[in-house]
Amino acid sequence: xxxxxxxxxxxxxxxxxxxxxxxxxxxxxxxxxxxxxxxxxxxxxxxxxxxxxxxxxxxxxxxxxxxxxxxxxxxxxxxxxxxxxxxxxxxxxxxxxxxxxxxxxxxxxxxxxxxxxxxxxxxxxxxxxxxxxxxxxxxxxxxxxxxxxxxxxxxxxxxxxxxxxxxxxxxxxxxxxxxxxxxxxxxxxxxxxxxxxxxxxxxxxxxxxxxxxxxxxxxxxxxxxxxxxxxxxxxxxxxxxxxxxxxxxxxxxxxxxxxxxxxxxxxxxxxxxxxxxxxxxxxxxxx
Amino acid sequence: xxxxxxxxxxxxxxxxxxxxxxxxxxxxxxxxxxxxxxxxxxxxxxxxxxxxxxxxxxxxxxxxxxxxxxxxxxxxxxxxxxxxxxxxxxxxxxxxxxxxxxxxxxxxxxxxxxxxxxxxxxxxxxxxxxxxxxxxxxxxxxxxxxxxxxxxxxxxxxxxxxxxxxxxxxxxxxxxxxxxxxxxxxxxxxxxxxxxxxxxxxxxxxxxxxxxxxxxxxxxxxxxxxxxxxxxxxxxxxxxxxxxxxxxxxxxxxxxxxx
Amino acid sequence: xxxxxxxxxxxxxxxxxxxxxxxxxxxxxxxxxxxxxxxxxxxxxxxxxxxxxxxxxxxxxxxxxxxxxxxxxxxxxxxxxxxxxxxxxxxxxxxxxxxxxxxxxxxxxxxxxxxxxxxxxxxxxxxxxxxxxxxxxxxxxxxxxxxxxxxxxxxxxxxxxxxxxxxxxxxxxxxxxxxxxxxxxxxxxxxxxxxxxxxxxxxxxxxxxxxxxxxxxxxxxxxxxxxxxxxxxxxxxxxxxxxxxxxxxxxxxxxxxxxxxxxxxxxxxxxxxxxxxxxxxxxxxxxxxxxxxxxxxxxxxxxxxxxxxxxxxxxxxxxxxxxxxxxxxxxxxxxxxxxxxxxxxxxxxxxxxxxxxxxxxxxxxxxxxxxxxxxxxxxxxxxxxxxxxxxxxxxxxxxxxxxxxxxxxxxxxxxxxxxxxx
Numbered sequence: 001x002x003x004x005x006x007x008x009x010x011x012x013x014x015x016x017x018x019x020x021x022x023x024x025x026x027x028x029x030x031x032x033x034x035x036x037x038x039x040x041x042x043x044x045x046x047x048x049x050x051x052x053x054x055x056x057x058x059x060x061x062x063x064x065x066x067x068x069x070x071x072x073x074x075x076x077x078x079x080x081x082x083x084x085x086x087x088x089x090x091x092x093x094x095x096x097x098x099x100x101x102x103x104x105x106x107x108x109x110x111x112x113x114x115x116x117x118x119x120x121x122x123x124x125x126x127x128x129x130x131x132x133x134x135x136x137x138x139x140x141x142x143x144x145x146x147x148x149x150x151x152x153x154x155x156x157x158x159x160x161x162x163x164x165x166x167x168x169x170x171x172x173x174x175x176x177x178x179x180x181x182x183x184x185x186x187x188x189x190x191x192x193x194x195x196x197x198x199x200x201x202x203x204x205x206x207x208x209x210x211x212x213x214x215x216x217x218x219x220x221x222x223x224x225x226x227x228x229x230x231x232x233x234x235x236x237x238x239x240x241x242x243x244x245x246x247x248x249x250x251x252x253x254x255x256x257x258x259x260x261x262x263x264x265x266x267x268x269x270x271x272x273x274x275x276x277x278x279x280x281x282x283x284x285x286x287x
Numbered sequence: 288x289x290x291x292x293x294x295x296x297x298x299x300x301x302x303x304x305x306x307x308x309x310x311x312x313x314x315x316x317x318x319x320x321x322x323x324x325x326x327x328x329x330x331x332x333x334x335x336x337x338x339x340x341x342x343x344x345x346x347x348x349x350x351x352x353x354x355x356x357x358x359x360x361x362x363x364x365x366x367x368x369x370x371x372x373x374x375x376x377x378x379x380x381x382x383x384x385x386x387x388x389x390x391x392x393x394x395x396x397x398x399x400x401x402x403x404x405x406x407x408x409x410x411x412x413x414x415x416x417x418x419x420x421x422x423x424x425x426x427x428x429x430x431x432x433x434x435x436x437x438x439x440x441x442x443x444x445x446x447x448x449x450x451x452x453x454x455x456x457x458x459x460x461x462x463x464x465x466x467x468x469x470x471x472x473x474x475x476x477x478x479x480x481x482x483x484x485x486x487x488x489x490x491x492x493x494x495x496x497x498x499x500x501x502x503x504x505x506x507x508x509x510x511x512x513x514x515x516x517x518x519x520x521x522x523x524x525x526x527x528x529x530x531x532x533x534x535x536x537x538x539x540x541x542x543x544x545x546x
Numbered sequence: 547x548x549x550x551x552x553x554x555x556x557x558x559x560x561x562x563x564x565x566x567x568x569x570x571x572x573x574x575x576x577x578x579x580x581x582x583x584x585x586x587x588x589x590x591x592x593x594x595x596x597x598x599x600x601x602x603x604x605x606x607x608x609x610x611x612x613x614x615x616x617x618x619x620x621x622x623x624x625x626x627x628x629x630x631x632x633x634x635x636x637x638x639x640x641x642x643x644x645x646x647x648x649x650x651x652x653x654x655x656x657x658x659x660x661x662x663x664x665x666x667x668x669x670x671x672x673x674x675x676x677x678x679x680x681x682x683x684x685x686x687x688x689x690x691x692x693x694x695x696x697x698x699x700x701x702x703x704x705x706x707x708x709x710x711x712x713x714x715x716x717x718x719x720x721x722x723x724x725x726x727x728x729x730x731x732x733x734x735x736x737x738x739x740x741x742x743x744x745x746x747x748x749x750x751x752x753x754x755x756x757x758x759x760x761x762x763x764x765x766x767x768x769x770x771x772x773x774x775x776x777x778x779x780x781x782x783x784x785x786x787x788x789x790x791x792x793x794x795x796x797x798x799x800x801x802x803x804x805x806x807x808x809x810x811x812x813x814x815x816x817x818x819x820x821x822x823x824x825x826x827x828x829x830x831x832x833x834x835x836x837x838x839x840x841x842x843x844x845x846x847x848x849x850x851x852x853x854x855x856x857x858x859x860x861x862x863x864x865x866x867x868x869x870x871x872x873x874x875x876x877x878x879x880x881x882x883x884x885x886x887x888x889x890x891x892x893x894x895x896x897x898x899x900x901x902x903x904x905x906x907x908x909x910x911x912x913x914x915x916x917x918x919x920x921x922x923x924x925x926x927x928x929x930x931x932x933x934x935x936x937x938x939x940x941x942x943x944x945x946x947x948x949x950x951x952x953x954x955x956x957x958x959x960x961x962x963x964x965x966x967x968x
Contacts, residue, residue, distance in 0.1 A: 270701075
């Protein structure tokens, strides 16, 4: 039996990583008004970029880490500029197109890399003991990095002009246009940030668990319940929901049936949508 | 449907009531849009339902036609309690409305927009393959003055045309009582006349009409009676001339009668 | 006038160019429209009849393996048609129709394998089970906005597959169940294959005619009206919820029946890859977009073509330069790219494309070639969702047209009432 303490710590770490994925999804939704079903690609790209650079090319894990942030961020921006922008006021086409991109990427990665999982080397090797539980330093770093990024995000939205522009656009496109905010620039920031956050999440997934060809779709399956429960566009709600589903995920994995770790969030999502579609802290208009 | 009767009968106090609204209240959160409003519509009259912008007219309409659920109060149509019924149920009972902001089906021509209203609310039918409703729809279109535009898409219609389409759509559901939301907004004098004529004709055929507007000027010659509301509550009720003399009405409109 | 038939083939010989005298003005318009409909329907009819005859004659020439593949393609086309009823017509985009195929196929197979009923009874049970599944999918669609509904449908088959994996003793997990007895079988294998081929072709034809009639009747026009505006449908005394549910149950019935038949043929068996996987749902969507969404005929044509072309692609062993991958291994990727191109450049699908070519060649206005009423369904669906999102922007100063739902309590419409009290 795994000790409860290590399960809880595991859940905290995983929740923080889930939050990074979900935040990107919810940011894009609130600014662009679309569901980006290709968001999972960013996670996969982050993980496999890190793996490729560190393991195949044999370069420093730090170079790998930086690239695993940049590559998905650039991919995300290119996706927006190249495909989504032309159809951005047709949300359903965006969903279909991004879903196809997600599937195409997934199949390509499966063909290029194969079915077996890869692991990304730890950023900081070593373990610490804490109250009877053994923890890798890597997990601790992942946890604190994720929350530090969330804190940075808050500061950006609160203090910087660009961040305020993002918030303004998410509240009222027309209003923000009236005060001279350049919507397409806001979109670029958002898609870049969403890609980068998901890339970091992919890097951490890869070094804590493993990188596999289907990790993108799998993280999407858990990110959707998180953003819906959190309330589309609500950062605080997303953080709370990420922890709820993170704990749920880890507890089901550890104490129940591993397959259901994916099923339970889906069932939960359906129930949430039927009972409280505006989520925990969502602005009601976003329902 | 009652036989055609003259305009005079509508002003008769003994005329039967077709729509009765009692104690209607609608709150949105903390805001009371309609406050304990009671009035009734008599069979075969043309009633002007008047109030300044924001008086609660549309909310009343929405409650009557089932778009909103009233917070309290009862709405009786033709002796039957229709409070809280869904829009389609209300329409089926013979109470139709037009919308001020038109909502035609953009994917099909005018005639098919009207045809939709002629269709049965039944899933198990192959009706429509033989075109029974097409001729009827064409007749209605012609009646509202869209005879030339049967195969135009709604997007191609001018404002007045969309209003006619709204009327045609509502008429096609064969109502006994028709609520018309601002039928004259944005129309030229000549167009106002044509629409007024059509409405008078409909009444002569036995239909009851409630016409909403934010002022009475355009309605004066058309309506038999007027109900004036402001801040969601009844201000005055009576013949157009009497209502116009009412000091409270004048106060409600002081400086507001903009059009 | 009341006898004026819409059925193009019955239309008498009045030429549309006949000079209209004044009182006949509206009638002439109708005739013009009928004439117009006749041409675009007849092209479809020609394609359908030619394809059907060719397919009916094929077994005299074909290898058994090709017949098996075509049998599977026919069932796949039925899946696509069932998807088109819901997504193409009512505009509720489903990313997870395989949920219904899974229920129908697995349900029927389990009846034959475990309960021991005859295939015919099992197929009936599987179909009914799928229709119940259609109710389950349809219910949230009454309350939720399209994009949220699409997400739910996307995830439902995954949840069902997980359930099948957890209870693999009953459902066979990732590998699926063993094949039940065939519905029809003959003494030789070749005859069995041919019999099943004809059975599939016949079922495809019957379901096609059924769906074609439903979608061309008033019911179909109300479906597309729901796609445009549910409120408009409610405001003329038609209950949109009833029609939506009907569309879902009809779709589930057709899809579930096809799946239940399919597992009782030599061409199919109850396993996730053929019935339940995410790719099945996506393939159905791709095939219908490929053929032309919202037309039924596009789904039928697209379904058969998609299946066969993919099958052909998957046998190509040529390597893609630079990547070192065989074409056949990434057939779905190639297809997805083709569909992306269609979404961006040919929203009417190939059927729409053909018709556009033909009508342009005839010098007609190429815009209105769809037989079932103006505008391309893909664009109409897209519009529907654009409107549902536009609600949130708060730039809609009069609440009336949009908040006027058939259900005012609907949670998704909880926006400030800005219509009257300001």
